Amino acid sequence: MRRTLRVALLGVTMLVLAGCSEADKHQIKNLAMPDRATEQGPYTYELWKWAWVAAMITGLIVWGLIFYAVVKFRRRSDDEVPRQTRYNLPLEVFYTIAPVLMCVVFFFHTVRVQDVMTELDKQPDVTVEVTGQQWSWTFNHGVGEQNPDATGEDGDYAYDSYVYTSGDGNEIPTLVLPVDQRIQFNLRSPDVIHNFGVPSFLTRMDVIPGRVNKLQVTPTVEGTYAGKCYELCGVYHSRMLFQVEVVSQADYDAYLEELDAAGQTSDKPLTGGANVETQTGLAEDDNQEGSEE
Numbered sequence: 394m395r396r397t398l399r400v401a402l403l404g405v406t407m408l409v410l411a412g413c414s415e416a417d418k419h420q421i422k423n424l425a426m427p428d429r430a431t432e433q434g435p436y437t438y439e440l441w442k443w444a445w446v447a448a449m450i451t452g453l454i455v456w457g458l459i460f461y462a463v464v465k466f467r468r469r470s471d472d473e474v475p476r477q478t479r480y481n482l483p484l485e486v487f488y489t490i491a492p493v494l495m496c497v498v499f500f501f502h503t504v505r506v507q508d509v510m511t512e513l514d515k516q517p518d519v520t521v522e523v524t525g526q527q528w529s530w531t532f533n534h535g536v537g538e539q540n541p542d543a544t545g546e547d548g549d550y551a552y553d554s555y556v557y558t559s560g561d562g563n564e565i566p567t568l569v570l571p572v573d574q575r576i577q578f579n580l581r582s583p584d585v586i587h588n589f590g591v592p593s594f595l596t597r598m599d600v601i602p603g604r605v606n607k608l609q610v611t612p613t614v615e616g617t618y619a620g621k622c623y624e625l626c627g628v629y630h631s632r633m634l635f636q637v638e639v640v641s642q643a644d645y646d647a648y649l650e651e652l653d654a655a656g657q658t659s660d661k662p663l664t665g666g667a668n669v670e671t672q673t674g675l676a677e678d679d680n681q682e683g684s685e686e
């Protein structure tokens with residue numbers, strides 16, 4: 394009986410593993426998280442990993458007790474009812490305190506990691522003004538020296554001039570960032586709540602109309618990543634994708650010059666979104682006019 398069970402278990406395990414591609418194995422090793430591409434990413438990943446460890450330990454104990462009870466106290470031919478335990482005070486105290494303690498530990502580590510993820514350095518290397526509009530993104534990059542005292546609020550911007558790029562319903566925008574620089578994103582929305590997130594950065598933040606949310610990350614690995622809106626924000630929410638390219642400082646500077654040469658310049662960041670009136674679905678009739686400019 395025990396042997397049959399063991400063979401069956403082995404068979405199932407092998408079947409499951411045989412169905413795994415290299416990509417799947419990578420995913421399993423990463424606990425379904427993307428590779429970390431920022432300085433802050435590992436903090437989120439460690440929290441995720443240890444939450445799994447804690448959940449697995451709890452699970453093993455619970456499953457063990459369930460199977461023990463199922464086997465030990467299974468119905469036998471003599472129909473004898475096992476001894477019933479009621480009002481066992483030590484046991485009740487234990488199962489009240491244990492979950493509370495577990496929650497305290499989870500809470501402590503969650504707050505610890507959250508503090509790292511939301512920490513705002515007073516002097517980030519680069520500030521990018523991000524506008525999330527229905528249904529795309531506008532990225533405003535500052536040109537020249539950054540004013541470290543600028544609050545980013547009420548028109549108090551960190552740079553004197555900007556270059557920008559913007560997506561629309563047909564084309565997703567690309568957010569180009571320099572590697573190994575602490576980047577601050579000032580997040581604004583002219584319409585509804587969006588959420589700015591890049592899975593490989595292992596962080597994201599709400600973009601709320603009427604306020605400026607600030608998020609800082611330090612990308613450490615050059616490459617191309619996917620970004621998206623994480624907040625259901627309307628009919629074409631699914632089109633609110635963007636691409637992230639983390640490049641060398643030289644390539645970043647060249648990119649800013651490229652935008653400048655293309656005439657995508659402005660004194661102030663476009664906080665309404667460059668194409669905000671011309672989005673698919675918004676003012677459908679004027680759409681042709683709008684997109685021709």
Ligand SMILES: [Cu+2]
Nearest residue numbers: 587622626633
């Ligand atoms: Cu959105």
